Amino acid sequence: MDFEDALWTVVGAGLILLMLADVFHTLLYPHGSGPVGRTIMRGFWLLSRRSRGRASTIAAPLAMAAVIGAWAGLAAIGWALLYLPHLPQGFVYEQGVPQRGDFAEAVYISMVTLSTVGFGEIVAAHPLLRLVAAFQAVTGFGLLTATVTWILQTYPALSRRRAVAHHLNLFKEAAGPEGVTSLDPRHAAGLLESLARNVASVSIDLLSFHETYYFREVEPRGSLPATIAYAHQLASEAQHSENPELRFAGRMLHAALNDLAEVLRGKFGHPGTTSSEVFDSYALHHRHRQPREQDKE
Incomplete structure (x- = not known):
């Protein structure tokens, strides 16, 4: 040779x-x-x-x-x-x-x-x-089966993310402008704890299935970048509640949102020192927020 x-x-x-x-x-x-x-x-x-x-x-x-x-x-x-x-x-x-x-x-x-x-x-x-x-x-046989498995694993992760967005929209429509204060505190606490678990699942999906981040939803109703700011608002309202169960649920949701923001910051390079700033960048990248002057600079 x-x-x-x-x-x-x-x-x-x-x-x-x-x-x-x-x-x-x-x-x-x-x-x-x-x-x-x-x-x-x-x-x-x-x-x-x-x-x-x-x-x-x-x-x-x-x-x-x-x-x-x-x-x-x-x-x-x-x-x-x-x-x-x-x-x-x-x-x-x-x-x-x-x-x-x-x-x-x-x-x-x-x-x-x-x-x-x-x-x-x-x-x-x-x-x-x-x-x-x-x-x-x-x-070659292994590559074929692996790619099929990859596709079959990706779309359930996308469905979970869309479900969180729809859940947030339904909550927003049902609660109205008063938010969690319009609900029974115990009932609201249960809803926020469930939402926190779902947000945590989204964070895990983004870590495990890196490619799901690049799927963009046109309709805001099914887009997490367009709705995640409302979850942050709910967490803030709950933490200021006089009910201890609702305050705990608010802290739990806030922690889940911070974890998601850390994934977006560390894995996908979104800037921001706070979760709100990271979520604003997330929405901007997925075209669900108009750029402000500082974004253009």
């Missing part, structure tokens, strides 16, 4: 390791996201902020598809570079199939193996290549 063949082998192995590391950090490591997936999701998010209307809502689903495509591309090209130095002498060709040793042939073999289609007209002859091809087939 000459220097060029060794270089292709090293580059191919590097691409495969990058893909495996990115999949591990995105799908298996709690509270993590891989560099490839994170870059793609953020890139689509930044592009979507320049679009208008409902077109911006499809950016996140497209970004997830792009991440999956990037994983498949890294795997296909990585293994193709491993096969390239051994073409065509390292493979057995079926009669009538032309023997070629170019990159396109290597990519074809890699994609057929990765997809577990296995046409069988070109098979590895060397024992080590046969082992590499088998490992690629197993990886």
Whole structure:
């Protein structure tokens, strides 16, 4: 094996390791996201902020598809570079199939193996290549099932976040301008404690499923960035209540909101020294608040 063949082998192995590391950090490591997936999701998010209307809502689903495509591309090209130095002498060709040793042939073999289609007209002859091809087939099957699981886990997290937003809107409509003071203190305390648990679930979802942050809701009714400020208002009102149960519920909700603000500040870079400032930035980024003069500076 000459220097060029060794270089292709090293580059191919590097691409495969990058893909495996990115999949591990995105799908298996709690509270993590891989560099490839994170870059793609953020890139689509930044592009979507320049679009208008409902077109911006499809950016996140497209970004997830792009991440999956990037994983498949890294795997296909990585293994193709491993096969390239051994073409065509390292493979057995079926009669009538032309023997070629170019990159396109290597990519074809890699994609057929990765997809577990296995046409069988070109098979590895060397024992080590046969082992590499088998490992690629197993990886391809695992990548397929992992991405399906990723999608199935993402949308329940989005539903939980939308449910919190709807809950806040229903509370606002039912309570009216008087807020928690219009309700029986014990009943209000129970509602706020339930809301605190739901807000805590949203914080966990944002840590575990980094990509859910980039899904934008056009309708304010189902958007947490548009409604979270009202939860902060409820927590403040409850903490000033004379009822001890309601005060405790207010402190509990306030703590849950502080945890959410810390996630938004630390994980997604929202500025602000207080939770209110972080939530204002959150709403601004999701286009549910108009920028003020200091935001433009």
